[in-house]
Amino acid sequence: MSISSRFAVGIHILALIHLNKEGTSSSEYLAASVNTNPAVIRKLMGMLKKSGLVEVHPGIAGAKLARELSDITLFDVYKAVDVVQENELFSVHGNPNLNCLVGRNIQNTIEPLISAAQLAMEKVLERATLEDVVMDIAKKEKIKS
């Protein structure tokens, strides 16, 4: 199964908040761009806020980035929106037969392997920032970011 699109949506709205920094990025405005429901955006925004990526205030329309674009990695977003738990990208069957040679060892044997695989993936996300995302969009649109 795939990792929730919350991650992609998170990147989307953070990039949009930046590009719309002269305007007001309300949950309704952001929802219209993502094409979803404002409540979905607000829930997501709560996660991003909790992780210190955005500033939002009850009753006040609009969200702002809490950090520089170049200081927010895709890994930050990934962790913030909680799409994959630590060391749980791969799930392992829980109750193998302990009377079996393989059954009683499989979990410990596999764990470092799948953990390494997950970490390799996350390292890549760590190396890309929202600045890269916004610059790429600007390039595609031939505008200044």
Added chain:
Amino acid sequence: MSISSRFAVGIHILALIHLNKEGTSSSEYLAASVNTNPAVIRKLMGMLKKSGLVEVHPGIAGAKLARELSDITLFDVYKAVDVVQENELFSVHGNPNLNCLVGRNIQNTIEPLISAAQLAMEKVLERATLEDVVMDIAKKEKIKS
């Protein structure tokens, strides 16, 4: 969400078929070690067979590996059991607003980034083989594999 445990179960079964190579690895026998239903094993076995990793025959009890242990990587198993589609580890929201600067570019901008992350993870799986898994189990049990 996590990647299906079919992957871990696949590794489990293949390792067990090898270690039990003097005996008969029926779906019932394998299911007892994994602690699941024989039909689940048979479905999985169908996938492993289709990918040329095991040999099984209708009506005849027992499965055998179709290749050397050292010639089966974890990536081979991963592909065989079909847990993650190509370029679909991360899902991306499908209908962004094309009238929005970000909406009409986000998919193309994100795609290479998440694709690179997925590939990095898969590369790690490519570097480990079933031999590594079996040797580790043997070491833990202090036996010869």
Added chain:
DNA sequence: TCTAATTGTAATCAGTTGTGTTACATGTAT
């Protein structure tokens, strides 16, 4: 102070997926 607009959050629903279970057709050996 009252009103309108916005965020925060919970409850609910439909659709999808993963896993287990049952059942049975098909194939093999004796």
Added chain:
DNA sequence: ATACATGTAACACAACTGATTACAATTAGA
């Protein structure tokens, strides 16, 4: 023929995603 195995389809059930509705709490401004 009989016994036993695999192959496969149908179904149940839980868990999760994403959308939707509703409403309390908060704020700005008339």
